[in-house]
Amino acid sequence: MNAILRSAVVSALMIAGSTTVYANCGISSGRVSIVGNEFPAIQTVAKGAMDCAGEGIEVKSNLTADHQKINVAGLQGNPAEYTSAIIANSSIVALMNEDVIRPLDDLVAKHGADIPKNQLITINGKVMAVAFMANAQHLTYRKDVLAELGIETPKSYEDMLAAAEKIRAAGKSEFPIGGAYKAGWNLAQEFVNMYIGHGGQFYKEGTAEPALNNDSGIAALNMMKELSAYMNPDYLTHDSNATGAEMEAGNVIMMNMWGSRVGKLQDDEGAPAEIASNIEVSGPLMVGDSGTPATTLWWDGWTVAKNISDADAEATFLAMKNGISPGILNDETMGQAVWMIEGYTPAPVNQGVFDSISSGAVAYPMLPYHGLMHTALGNELADFLTGKEDAAKTLADVEAAYATAAKEKGFLN
Amino acid sequence: MPGPLADQTGCMKHKTFFWFILPTSLAMLLFIALPIVSVVMQSMYAPHEQVIVEVESCDIFGCKKSTMVDQDATREIREAEPLGRFVGTEIYTNRNHLATTEIGLAWQQATGFSEFVSALMNLPFYRALAFTLTFTFVVTPLVLILGFMIAVAVNSIPAPLRGPTIFLSLLPMIINTLVGSLILFWMVDARGIVGTLLQTLVGDPNLSMKASTPLTWVMLIVYGVWHAAPFAFVVYYAGLQTVPKDTLESAMMDGASRWEQIRYVIIPHLLPLTTFIALMQLMDNFRVFEPILSFNASAHATSLSYFIYDDLGGETRLLSSAAATSVLTIIGVAILLTPVLIRTWRDFGRK
Numbered sequence: 001m002n003a004i005l006r007s008a009v010v011s012a013l014m015i016a017g018s019t020t021v022y023a024n025c026g027i028s029s030g031r032v033s034i035v036g037n038e039f040p041a042i043q044t045v046a047k048g049a050m051d052c053a054g055e056g057i058e059v060k061s062n063l064t065a066d067h068q069k070i071n072v073a074g075l076q077g078n079p080a081e082y083t084s085a086i087i088a089n090s091s092i093v094a095l096m097n098e099d100v101i102r103p104l105d106d107l108v109a110k111h112g113a114d115i116p117k118n119q120l121i122t123i124n125g126k127v128m129a130v131a132f133m134a135n136a137q138h139l140t141y142r143k144d145v146l147a148e149l150g151i152e153t154p155k156s157y158e159d160m161l162a163a164a165e166k167i168r169a170a171g172k173s174e175f176p177i178g179g180a181y182k183a184g185w186n187l188a189q190e191f192v193n194m195y196i197g198h199g200g201q202f203y204k205e206g207t208a209e210p211a212l213n214n215d216s217g218i219a220a221l222n223m224m225k226e227l228s229a230y231m232n233p234d235y236l237t238h239d240s241n242a243t244g245a246e247m248e249a250g251n252v253i254m255m256n257m258w259g260s261r262v263g264k265l266q267d268d269e270g271a272p273a274e275i276a277s278n279i280e281v282s283g284p285l286m287v288g289d290s291g292t293p294a295t296t297l298w299w300d301g302w303t304v305a306k307n308i309s310d311a312d313a314e315a316t317f318l319a320m321k322n323g324i325s326p327g328i329l330n331d332e333t334m335g336q337a338v339w340m341i342e343g344y345t346p347a348p349v350n351q352g353v354f355d356s357i358s359s360g361a362v363a364y365p366m367l368p369y370h371g372l373m374h375t376a377l378g379n380e381l382a383d384f385l386t387g388k389e390d391a392a393k394t395l396a397d398v399e400a401a402y403a404t405a406a407k408e409k410g411f412l413n
Numbered sequence: 414m415p416g417p418l419a420d421q422t423g424c425m426k427h428k429t430f431f432w433f434i435l436p437t438s439l440a441m442l443l444f445i446a447l448p449i450v451s452v453v454m455q456s457m458y459a460p461h462e463q464v465i466v467e468v469e470s471c472d473i474f475g476c477k478k479s480t481m482v483d484q485d486a487t488r489e490i491r492e493a494e495p496l497g498r499f500v501g502t503e504i505y506t507n508r509n510h511l512a513t514t515e516i517g518l519a520w521q522q523a524t525g526f527s528e529f530v531s532a533l534m535n536l537p538f539y540r541a542l543a544f545t546l547t548f549t550f551v552v553t554p555l556v557l558i559l560g561f562m563i564a565v566a567v568n569s570i571p572a573p574l575r576g577p578t579i580f581l582s583l584l585p586m587i588i589n590t591l592v593g594s595l596i597l598f599w600m601v602d603a604r605g606i607v608g609t610l611l612q613t614l615v616g617d618p619n620l621s622m623k624a625s626t627p628l629t630w631v632m633l634i635v636y637g638v639w640h641a642a643p644f645a646f647v648v649y650y651a652g653l654q655t656v657p658k659d660t661l662e663s664a665m666m667d668g669a670s671r672w673e674q675i676r677y678v679i680i681p682h683l684l685p686l687t688t689f690i691a692l693m694q695l696m697d698n699f700r701v702f703e704p705i706l707s708f709n710a711s712a713h714a715t716s717l718s719y720f721i722y723d724d725l726g727g728e729t730r731l732l733s734s735a736a737a738t739s740v741l742t743i744i745g746v747a748i749l750l751t752p753v754l755i756r757t758w759r760d761f762g763r764k
Contacts, residue, residue, distance in 0.1 A: 069726050089472060094728045097463075099484040123481060124468035131473050174618075183712035208465070233621030234603050237709035299473050340473060363474050368465065368482050371728030379537065379723065382712035386626065389535070397535065404508040408733055410462040410498070 025052035025322045026111070030315025031308075034061035035071050036086025039260055041133055041337035042300065045086065048323035052315075059319055068094065075100035080305040083316040088300050089366050090374070092121070092129055097368050101128060101303040107317040115321065119340050121301055131301035132324040133260070133337040136361060137193065138295060138352035139285055140247070140257035140265070144278040145172055156286040157197075157223055157294065160254055164230040167253050177230040178243035178255030181385070186239045188377035189296075193256070194220040196362060197287040197294025208369045208411045210402050213395035221384050221391040223287055228385055236382055250275050256285060256295070259353035263335050266349060281348075283355030295356055296364040299340075369411040376402035449743065456504055456736035458497035461490045497733075504737040511741075512536045538738070541715040542745075547630065548716065549698040549749070552637040556694055557687060559638060560645020565675065567646070568653045579650070586643035594707035597636050629713040636704050641697065645690045652686045653679070685760075692753050699746055717742045 034049060036042050046061040053059040062082070064070075068091050074082040075095065085095060095101045103126040108115065112130075121129040139154060146153065146163065149170055154160040160177065167176040180186045195202070200216035203209060228235055232246060240261055246252040248271035257265075265271065265279050284293035302320045304313050326343040335347035338354065346354065376398050384394035406412040464486040470479040506513040519532035533539045567578050585593065600607040601622045612620045622628040656679055664674050702718035705711060711719065717738060724735035 068728055072730065091728055094730075097482050097729065099482075099488075118473050120471075121473075122469075122471040123479070124466070124470070134473060182709055187712075206467075232603060233619055234623040236712040237623050297474050357474065363472060363477075366470060366472075366479055368463065368480060369729070372731075375723070375727040375729070379711075383535070386624075386712065400508055401537065405729075405731055405734065408459050408500075408504060408507070408731060409729065410460045411465070413462070 025318045027052055027054075027057050027315045027318045029056040030058075030312045031083060032057070032059040032312070032316045032319040033082045034059075034063075034084045034086060034302075034320075035067055035074055035082040036061070036063050036302075037067050037088075037300075038063040038065050040263065041260055041333075041339075042086055044328055044333045044336060045132060045302070045320075045323040048325065048328040049084075049319040052319040052322050057315060057319075067091075071095065072098050072100065075305045075307070078307040079309065079312070080307040083305050083308050083312050084302050084320055085305070086300065086302050087129065088135075088298050088364075090298075090364050090371070092301075092303065093366055093368055094371060095303060096123070096128065100306050102306040102313060103127060104130070104304060104317065107304070107314060111314075111318060111321065116340070116342070119301075121299070129301040129303045130320070130324065131299040131340055133300045133339050134353055134357065135258060135260050135298040135300060135338065136284065136295050136353045136356035137189075137256045137258050138356050139254065139282040140262055140352070141254040141280055141282065142247075142275070142278050143280045144274075145253050148172075153282050154254065154285065155283075157194075157227065158287070160285060161226055161230070163254065164227075168230065173251055173253055175230060175232045175251060176253040177227055178238075178246050178252035178257070179224075179227060179231045179235050180238055180240040180243050180256075181224070181228065181231070181235045182239040182242070183236050183382045184378040185374065186378075187236070187381050187385075188374045190224065190256070191220060191377050191381055192364070192374070193294045193296060194223055194287060196292060196296060197285075197290060198223075199288070199290030199292060202365065202370070202373060203367075208367075208406055210373065210399040210406075213392060213399055217395045218391040219288060221381070221394065224381075225385055236385065245270070247271075247279065248275065257281075259350060259356075260337050262349050262352070281352035283352060283359055284361055291360070293356065293359050293361045295361050297357060297361050298364055300337075369406050369409070372405045372409065372411070373398075373402050376405065452736045452739050452743075454496070456733055456740050457499060457501055459500045459504065459733045461487065461494070461498050463487065464490075500733075504733050505741070508536065509734060510538045510737050512538065537715070537720065538741075541717050541720045544630065544714045545699060545701060545716040545718075545745075548634060548637060548701050549695060551634050552641065552698045553691060553694040555634075555638045556641045556645050557690060559642040560690070561649050561683075563642065563646040564649035564653055565679075567650060579647075582646055583643045585639050586641070590640060590703040591707050593640060594636055594704040597632070597639075598708050601632055623708070623710075626713040629708070629710050633701075633704050633708060633710060633714055636708075637698060637701065640704075641694060644693070648686055648690055649683060652683045656682050688753060688757060692750065695749050695753070696746060699749060700742070717745065 032049060032052070034046055036046065042063060046063055050059045050061065071082065071085045071087070071091070072094055074080065075085060076098065080100070085101070087095060104112075105127050108120065108127050115130060119131045120127045121131055141153065145167065149166055149172070151163045151166055152159070154163050164176045167173055179190065181190055195212065195217060198216040198220050200212060200214070200220065202212055204211045232238065232251070238246070240258055243252060243255050243257070244261060244265055247255060247265055259281070262279070262281055266276050268276065271279070284295035287294040302323070304316050304320075308316070324341055326341055329339065329341060329343050334345065335349050338346070338350045380394055380398045380401055383389050383397070384391055403412055464483040465480050466483045468479055468481050469476055505511055508515055515536060516533065519529055523529035523532060534543060563582055567575060567582065570578060599605050602608050603612075603621045603623070608622060611622070612618050622632055660678055661674060664678050669677065700718045701716045702722065705714055705716055705719045706722070721735045721738045721742070724731040724738065
């Protein structure tokens with residue numbers, strides 16, 4: 001190697017060495033790898049974290065609707081494949097059950113003084129996650145159709161049924177109600193909403209014993225069946241993507257929809273302007289006379305894996321903190337969610353979630369065995385809606401399927 | 414007809430044979446035998462009893478009483494018995510699998526056979542098994558027949574047209590299962606092309622294939638046949654090229670019609686291939702899975718594979734349950750293949 005070449009190589013190495021500058025996240029080195037659900041708000045957070053990537057700092061993300069199928073396995077290894085899982089109040093339970101996420105108290109003390117207290121999710125006195133957005137399902141409807149027929153905005157599922165009958169009779173739509181009743185997770189979620197709306201409790205007080213085969217459960221199922229008469233006959237295959245598409249196509253006039261998904265319906269993609277501009281949100285629907293809305297409150301937040309080095313944990317904490325810093329908010333991202341971030345100004349599309357919070361709705365149950373209940377509901381409820389069996393038998397089947405699974409998992413004897 | 418290699422196996426030295434078979438045996442041990450052992454083990458152990466503690470949990474909506482798993486206490490139990498708690502065949506016999514207790518009860522309480530069957534079909538494992546077996550035993554013969562018919566048809570069209578025809582006939586197999594079934598899923602949608610056509614033909618605007626259990630089964634079976642027929646076709650088509658010309662010609666001289674030629678010459682000649690395709694199809698169809706997922710059909714049809722997927726895909730994974738179903742599936746495949754294997758063994762012995 002001649003002298004000129006050698007000096008060129010040396011100086012090149014020196015330049016490379018001296019460019020160890022940091023993005024403004026305060027990370028010097030480390031590995032950050034994020035797994036999470038895929039919707040606009042989470043993409044924004046992940047992008048905010050990715051901005052911390054730089055020399056010696058690797059930040060990557062895997063956002064997928066199948067996140068909960070992979071996050072436990074992805075956090076279980078040592079070192080864990082993912083250093084952070086973005087989760088919601090239902091899915092953090094699976095990670096807590098398997099003991100794969102790390103308490104964040106030390107990192108909060110060191111770097112998190114500016115994170116508002118109410119964003120810290122504290123379980124048994126330990127900070128386990130940092131929430132960044134709230135979410136809920138609430139009424140989403142076509143204001144032009146309701147106005148034309150002189151129908152008041154429904155406040156309850158009973159109102160919704162009456163409105164649906166009028167809309168059908170007026171020939172506006174044969175199937176005016178959208179229901180994300182796809183067998184499995186979605187169907188179970190709608191039952192959870194409806195059962196809570198009827199004032200139901202899932203378990204015998206203080207135990208993991210199921211207790212939903214009761215009048216509230218039967219009333220909830222009957223209401224779901226009445227609603228289904230006004231839904232596209234394929235409703236058992238529809239998730240919220242499908243009901244959203246049905247609303248954009250002008251077929252669905254009213255539905256219970258996730259606040260985080262309404263923005264997509266109102267934008268200029270998919271629906272013609274005369275439909276998109278008439279999609280409005282309202283508060284959660286009531287049912288019966290329990291006084292509790294038939295919906296659940298949700299938060300989304302991030303966690304840090306347990307099986308990683310302290311350096312990687314610190315890097316992950318800082319990158320994720322950057323992902324939820326006020327800097328990520330701009331005109332485009334502002335309306336994507338009900339952000340728990342300083343500087344957030346609510347957009348009209350977020351009103352449904354705020355109404356849900358202020359109307360006394362309860363949070364989705366965060367219990368170690370509730371995932372098994374949700375699965376059992378998703379598998380068994382279709383038998384009632386297809387008319388194969390009555391409500392009490394279906395609920396008995398749910399209890400039996402849940403109890404078997406809970407016994408296997410060691411939650412019941 | 415035995416080939417030159419088969420002639421030599423009789424006198425192949427044991428040592429040579431050993432080295433010849435070693436890589437295959439190792440691979441089979443590693444990738445088939447060991448996983449089966451592991452699955453059987455898993456199915457007989459369940460997670461330890463969970464130590465649940467009552468805690469206060471605070472989120473953005475406020476604080477409330479909740480429960481969680483006491484990880485410190487659980488860790489000690491886990492370290493003492495890392496495999497979990499031995500439950501023997503408990504998982505196999507519980508309600509979500511063979512449901513022995515529930516079946517016993519149903520048998521005592523049922524007033525008639527149909528009531529017993531409907532009680533049986535209410536149990537998740539038997540519901541999955543019923544669809545799996547129906548699918549297997551309807552799709553397999555249809556694939557054989559359809560594949561054979563396509564092969565005979567393609568074989569008799571002019572040579573220049575054969576290439577493009579073969580390519581088109583193979584398309585269903587080339588298209589990925591998930592994608593292929595998704596295409597059909599949208600076509601049979603209540604607002605899709607096939608769905609709307611059926612509504613018009615039947616004169617019922619509310620007809621939905623996806624809302625009806627029998628129609629969903631039909632749809633899945635049609636998909637299964639559509640997807641697998643090209644496989645049978647390709648194998649049969651290759652087989653048709655080996656039909657001895659002189660036998661066919663002499664049959665023709667004897668005045669055999671085209672049907673008689675097929676019946677008495679071609680079909681017997683292709684019998685070993687039929688066994689092969691049947692074997693492959695029985696195995697493939699018994700583990701039917703992707704169409705159920707793509708068709709969102711789980712409200713009407715589940716299969717053993719779907720059952721395993723469901724156990725592994727929930728927020729709380731049921732590993733022991735999935736393992737037990739896997740073992741039961743393996744046993745099912747073994748039972749299913751026994752007649753075919755016995756037949757093959759006899760044929761082999763006769764030669």
